[in-house]
Amino acid sequence: MHSDADASSFVSSSGPDTVRRIPPAANPPASAEVDPTALERRLAAIQARFDDLQAQVRQAQQLANLGTAAAMLAHEVNNLLTPVLSYAQAGLESHDPALREKALQTTVKHVQMLVNMAQRILKISAARTTSPETVGLGHVVHEAILSLGRDLGKDDIRLIVEVEESIQVYVDPIQLQQVLFNLLLNAREAMTPGGGKLRIEACRREGKAELRLTNSGRPIPPELLPHIFDPLQTTQSTGKEGQARCRGLGLALCRDLIESNGGSIEVSSSRERGTTFTLRLPLPPDEVGSQRTRRR
Known part of the structure; x- marks a missing residue:
């Protein structure tokens, strides 16, 4: 005859006359302690990585949109360079000081417009964090x-x-x-x-x-x-x-x-x-x- 303490270790497997022993359950492992500082560092690293990826995606999207404007911008660049080329050729072929001065003035004016255009495009295509x-x-x-x-x-x-x-x-x-x-x-x-x-x-x-x-x-x-x-x-x-x-x-x-x-x-x-x-x-x-x- 088994004591009440041992009774829980036996169950019926096929009927009242057949029993088998079930090993006692092992004690569950103690919960691992979480280091709050380490967790904060990990979360900060994940957030930094997320911010970096987000900035890369934004820049890729903006560059894609600049691609839609490429033909238009190329047309405008051509419009600005064409008179520069014409005046430069005329200035080289002419000995007229007034014409040469006009050629140089036109060249400076149009090149400055090109530089301004390029600077604006570079500015809006750059990846950056929000700085209000x-x-x-x-x-x-x-x-x-x-x-x-x-x-x-x-x-x-x-x-x-x-x-x-x-x-x-x-x-x-x-x-x-x-x-x-x-x-x-x-x-x-x-x-x-x-x-x-x-x-x-x-x-x-x-x-x-x-x-x-x-x-x-x-x-x-x-x-x-x-x-x-x-x-x-x-x-x-x-x-x-x-x-x-x-x-x-x-x-x-x-x-x-x-x-x-x-x-x-x-x-x-x-x-x-x-x-x-x-x-x-x-x-x-x-x-x-x-x-x-x-x-x-």
């Missing part, structure tokens, strides 16, 4: 337009800019310029061929600076609007030399950059009203503080 500062919204808009390297009037696009000089925002100016560059490329693409009107306007609204870019080009299909900021989403087929793929990357990049600067971006589109991208950007901290004081 107080900057004039109109200035950033102006720099983004210049970054196109092309007068939109050549494409029969009427550009209207209505941004008060007094409106300032607290953002990374280069990242905002990257966003506007992409949106301007998309607007130009939607209005060519055929031309149209591009209106850029801004105001202060509900504690934010609101910037709107409206173009009269081809509208975005309604079924694509909810997904237009998804990576690789596009309104065009991918058959046009990869441009549609780049465009899909560009809008995802726009949302990523705007949100990393504490803002938001949305879009509306219809055949009657055109396509409008609305950016809501943070105001400078001192302006936000003064608005709160006035409300009190």
Whole structure:
């Protein structure tokens, strides 16, 4: 006869007359102690790696969008270099001091324009962490337009800019310029061929600076609007030399950059009203503080 202590070690295997012994369960191992400092270091390393990969993805996306502008930029570079070559040849062949001086002046002027164009392109293609500062919204808009390297009037696009000089925002100016560059490329693409009107306007609204870019080009299909900021989403087929793929990357990049600067971006589109991208950007901290004081 077994004691109560031993009874739990026996179970019936086929009936009341057959029993087998089950070995007692081993004691579970003691929980391993977690070093909070080591865990924090590990998490910090993972976060640093994530930030680095995110910066690489942003730069790849921006370079892809610059690819869509390559033909346009090459055309403008050719336009600037052609008179330089002509005047340089004329200056070498002529002994007229006035003509040689004009040739040199034209060369300096056009080369400086090329240098400025290259500097803007290098600036907006660089990978960088978000570094917000107080900057004039109109200035950033102006720099983004210049970054196109092309007068939109050549494409029969009427550009209207209505941004008060007094409106300032607290953002990374280069990242905002990257966003506007992409949106301007998309607007130009939607209005060519055929031309149209591009209106850029801004105001202060509900504690934010609101910037709107409206173009009269081809509208975005309604079924694509909810997904237009998804990576690789596009309104065009991918058959046009990869441009549609780049465009899909560009809008995802726009949302990523705007949100990393504490803002938001949305879009509306219809055949009657055109396509409008609305950016809501943070105001400078001192302006936000003064608005709160006035409300009190």
